[in-house]
Amino acid sequence: MTLTYYLVLAAILFTIGAVGVLVRRNAIVVFMCVELMLNSVNLTLVTFARASGTLDGQVMAFFVMVVAAAEVVVGLAIIMSIYRTRRSASVDDANLLKY
């Protein structure tokens, strides 16, 4: 059992989040998948902070959380306003910007 296990776990979680972004159509679920990807990155940061013996990784993870919070607020507001006008939370329905 080494730190590598944490890192590989983080990579797998990240990939699952990415695949979720690709296959789910509900904008809110897509958002959740993005959150999962952010969290897996946080795990990486914390692991490396521990490995290198500095706290900068943890501070970085803290900032990631803050930015994620801000992102969630704005993103959910956008989903709300789209839902109000289009009565749909599907990311496939907002596809007017094309060829």
Next chain:
Amino acid sequence: MNPEVVLGTGEAVVFWVLAPVALAGALGMVFSRNAVHSALWLVMTMLSLGVFYVVQEAPFLGAVQIIVYTGAIMILFLFVLMLVGRDSSDSVVETLRGQRVAAIVLGLGFAGLVGAGIARATQDLAVTGLAAVQNAGTSNIEAIAALLFTRYLLAFEVTSALLITAAVGAMVLAHIEHEPGTRRTQKELSRARFLTDRPQTLPGPGVFARGNSVAVPALLPDGRLAEDSFATGIEPQEADQMPRPTGRGQLGSPDAALGTLDPAPSDTPGGREGGQHR
């Protein structure tokens, strides 16, 4: 000093218990048909991650993860989910041709490449530990605070600006604009109501009825149906024709309850012909 590479047994136990839980939560989130279930699966993963943080000498981040992330942000998600409700986007049927296969193939490839790369690069990663930076009795929180308010002060301040902006932006986006001055005061509304021939409030659906469906109109004191209480878009049903609620299983959902009284389903959507109640 020869840094350690192999971690302790306790930590290994924690990891091997919680890592499958986190993975299960992630997979469950992706594959749940119901968005609410997805959110709950995600909560499980995040809790596991919070524990990992604590184990990895980051108790502050672990607390923040559990309180802020799992507590506040996921509640926000659920809140919006409840506002939006369920719709066709919850379906897991794929509409883009080849998207799912390509996503899974690429995902496997990505996981394999990154995982292999990380495993190869970090197999001898030594654990320095944080004891050196938070010695002399300072806790993890104090050490992080010292960093935040010294080296990362500017970033910290900028983060506050970001949060303010996000809050204002969310308000602007979620706010429904009303023309100023077009909203009628309660006094005006009340005066307008008394100018009509029916000053009193309308009876609520099913007030004097035995059923509680919106399809059941109100009855006037003389027993007639109150036309004002007809729900728009739904054919009025007389309470006699409504099924009696005798239990949850029998009643089902209100929509399913409509039209189940007759042996044969009615040929018009929503129930009987209009005028039969007259």
Next chain:
Amino acid sequence: METAPADGLIAASWLLIALPLAGAAVLLLGGRRTDRWGHLLGTGTVVAAFVLGLLCTLQLDGRRLDVALFTFMSTGSLDVRAGLLFDPLSALFVLLITGVGSLIHVYSIGYMEHDPRRRRFFAYLNLFVAAMLLLVLGDNFVALYVGWEGVGLASYLLIAFWHERPSAATAAKKAFIMNRVGDVGLALAIFLMFAQLGTVSYDGVFGSIGLLAGGTVTAIGLLLLLGACGKSGQFPLQAWLPDAMEGPTPVSALIHAATMVTAGVYLIARCAPIYDATPTARTVVLAVGAVTLMIGAIAGCAQDDIKKVLAYSTVSQIGYMFLAVGLGPIGYVAGLAHLLTHGFFKAGLFLGAGSVMHAMGDQVDMRRFGGLAPHMKVTFVTFGLGYLALIGFPFLSGFYTKDAIIEAAFDRGDGWGYLLGGLAILAAGLTAFYMTRLMLMTFFGRPRWEPGVHPHESPAVMTAPMVLLAVGSVAAGFLLVVAFPLEEWLAPVFGEPEAAEHVVAPIVVSVLVTLVMLAGVVTAWLFVGRREVPVTPPVRVSPVTRAARRALYADAVNESLFMRPGQWLTRALVFVDNRGVDGAVNGLAATLGGSSSRLGRTQTGFVRSYALSMLGGAVVVAGALLAVTTG
């Protein structure tokens, strides 16, 4: 011979050009306001130019004067100074142009009296006189070229003066295009001079012509000859001149008989130093002259249109002049003397023909004339004098100047000399034949007029110039050859006359020519005068006559050699352009457009598709990183 700066009146000789040019400008820009007095202004400027030219000539005294005006263009090593060269040769042409021009302007007042566009006609005539004077007065080849193009433009405008007639419009285009062929030759010659010598002034070119390689000089000479052929209607560019008779008759008289068409002779005489240096080009000049001489004479015998007969006569007579200048120093003076006398009598003949047409209601078919002598006495007498002068009747002008050319041809002394002399004598007989035929068909015999035609004598404003030109026709030869020999006047230009070593005694030549001429007259009387002239041209004629009627198939040759291949080439080019060039360009555009629109289809608007491609990119990057670090 040295060039001296101009002094006295000659310093103002630029007015010679400016006067008619100003007249043209006023008449063209003034519009209808000048309708009432425009013809008088036009005539006045040319008469004033004539008076000025006469005074300048009297002051000249055999000098060679340079009138510097201004720098025309100065680009790099090309430095063209606009200047005039007033020497005996220029003076001769100035007098011819302004003198005959004045008479024809006066004549035109009467001839064009009823034409609604008379003012414009005079404007064009003035333009022509100005351009022609620039041509002969310029002291460098560029000025000559400007004048050359100017007379071409005026000629085009005047041939197409009655542009509502399709035949006139076509003839003008034909003249313009064939002139263009010659002009290209002239322009190339000038380019060549500049490229080789770095100068285009007469002095500069003639002074250093000896430095050039023989081939280059020959090329310059041949290119100049091409230009001269185009302007003078010489073989192989002779076909436009007869068609140019579609213009008003005064135009035919001034431009296409007396002055413009002799510009080629002027060019070759002016460029005598070049031709002195290249015997090859000179021989070609000779050949061109001889061939044209015969073509014109033969074609003239079969024409029924009075103006076309005169036109082919002009072609033939200019052939004489080319023959003369092609002979070299012994021929220059003879050729120029013939040019001058020809200017008189051919202008007179054209004016007479115009008078006849005026009387006959613009009829030009000689088969519809006949018996006009009693009705138009002045015209008959002046025309008759011009006729006698042209056929070389003893002691009239043609006799002196034509004999001089034939003598010069014999004086070459070799077999070619005898051949050319013989051809010239034969052509003299043919000239006598076709001119006698013209006289007989027009003025003698039974009238064959169209119904309703009442011939009458022309007004005095028309007959007066005819009389003056007739006097010139009679006297010019004697004056130029015997009384005031042209040789001496032109000595500063071509050198002192040598005592010619005559191969054949002049008297023998004169007698021979006169006899042949009389034979031509008698033959014509036998063919035409003795019997009735049919009103419609006979169909059953000899192949020679048929060929002569079609001017020895010059048009057919041009058409099959140049026009049709040109059309095929144009069609082929259009095809290549449409299918090849356009096809390539359009195909490329269609390929790009199609592929880009197909590529644009990948932009579906689905965010998840974009995210998929991003993940694909991430996989590629991760793979590349791994490959780099492990490899």
